[in-house]
Amino acid sequence: MTTQALAHGVARAETGIARVEVDTGTGGLNSLSFAFGGGEIAPLHRAPWVDEGREDELALMDPVERRLAGDFFCAPFGGNDVEPGPIHGWTANSPWRVVGAGDGALDLRLDRLVQGAEITKSLRLGRQVPVLCQEHRILGGEGRLPVAHHPMIRMQGAARFSCSAKRFAVTPDAPLEAGRNRLACPARGADLSAFPAAGGDTVDLHALPIAEGCEDFILLVEAAGSPLGWSAVVRDAEDDVVLILKDPATLPVTMLWHSNGGRDYAPWDGRHTGVLGIEDGCAPGAGGHSAAFHPNAVSAAGVADALDLAPGREHRIAHAILAFPRPGGWREVAEVTLEGGRLRVADRSGDALQFDAEPAFAAVGL
Numbered sequence: 001m002t003t004q005a006l007a008h009g010v011a012r013a014e015t016g017i018a019r020v021e022v023d024t025g026t027g028g029l030n031s032l033s034f035a036f037g038g039g040e041i042a043p044l045h046r047a048p049w050v051d052e053g054r055e056d057e058l059a060l061m062d063p064v065e066r067r068l069a070g071d072f073f074c075a076p077f078g079g080n081d082v083e084p085g086p087i088h089g090w091t092a093n094s095p096w097r098v099v100g101a102g103d104g105a106l107d108l109r110l111d112r113l114v115q116g117a118e119i120t121k122s123l124r125l126g127r128q129v130p131v132l133c134q135e136h137r138i139l140g141g142e143g144r145l146p147v148a149h150h151p152m153i154r155m156q157g158a159a160r161f162s163c164s165a166k167r168f169a170v171t172p173d174a175p176l177e178a179g180r181n182r183l184a185c186p187a188r189g190a191d192l193s194a195f196p197a198a199g200g201d202t203v204d205l206h207a208l209p210i211a212e213g214c215e216d217f218i219l220l221v222e223a224a225g226s227p228l229g230w231s232a233v234v235r236d237a238e239d240d241v242v243l244i245l246k247d248p249a250t251l252p253v254t255m256l257w258h259s260n261g262g263r264d265y266a267p268w269d270g271r272h273t274g275v276l277g278i279e280d281g282c283a284p285g286a287g288g289h290s291a292a293f294h295p296n297a298v299s300a301a302g303v304a305d306a307l308d309l310a311p312g313r314e315h316r317i318a319h320a321i322l323a324f325p326r327p328g329g330w331r332e333v334a335e336v337t338l339e340g341g342r343l344r345v346a347d348r349s350g351d352a353l354q355f356d357a358e359p360a361f362a363a364v365g366l
Helices: 289-293 359-363
Strands: 010-014 018-023 029-036 039-041 096-102 105-110 117-125 131-140 143-145 147-149 152-154 159-163 166-170 214-222 229-235 240-246 253-260 275-282 307-309 314-325 333-339 342-347 352-355
Touching: 010 096, 010 105, 010 117, 018 105, 018 117, 018 131, 029 314, 039 314, 117 359, 131 147, 131 307, 131 359, 143 289, 229 275, 229 333, 240 275, 240 333
Parallel strands: none
Antiparallel strands: 010 018, 018 029, 029 039, 096 105, 105 117, 117 131, 131 314, 143 307, 147 275, 152 275, 159 229, 166 214, 214 253, 229 240, 240 314, 253 275, 333 342, 342 352
């Protein structure tokens, strides 16, 4: 835990179809919205306590949890237990300085080093596609550093999850909250429609929520040779589709955080519900930074579980968040391709949407 004062400040960018607000005190996305026909889609979650004016009461929480919202970049992902620091690292808990701003664009730099590395953040909003593209660059430094994005999708009701092909899924040795887990821990499986459950039955990970009153974590390893990593949530009440894209060569795992009323203590108070974290990363899972220095399910599969930093070496991490109204009859996204900046999204029914070439994809290297 940290008791550092949380700096307040925002930086904004927008285009005709998209708007984003960044909390410069933590680097997190306060809000993200896309305009459609006089309305808008706001796909990301914001914790209920963020706007309650309880900063003094929550002072012992790390800034990222006090201001839990949207998406934030974790370096390291999870427990910061190698170089002591706040959960999800200083990238999610300390100030970022705006170094460039333009029409639909923001560039920021982390005010401090992480393991000796400089970290920058570039945001590019779509002009033809409802998308926010992000790129983080990590320059120099030393040691192993697990990283991940942490977007949180909010659902008012039922939803359908789908994703690019995965090798397998695995849960941690122990649940996040003992007795409030729907998924068996530890467990491993390749069929996301029938993953082992805590009660001895199975869970369909495509059907959301997976349970009431639960707090669960599961890691999915991308299939070998995948050209594009993607996750999609078709939200019934919102009647829309939320899509997240990644470069699987850099972010080979997707970690899902199912938070649906499984924490009864303050400030969660059983009201943090309908949230799915889709945390694309290069990380070993829920074990924290130190887990990347020991054998784990990710490394045992021959998959990178951390970035290897070195003086003069640069890592570029590309990521994108999209949302659009659900076309009639769509139930579950089945295929996503991105070629030449043109995006194609297909439903199980065979119907597909084609988006024109979008410069923002190229700007972050997707």
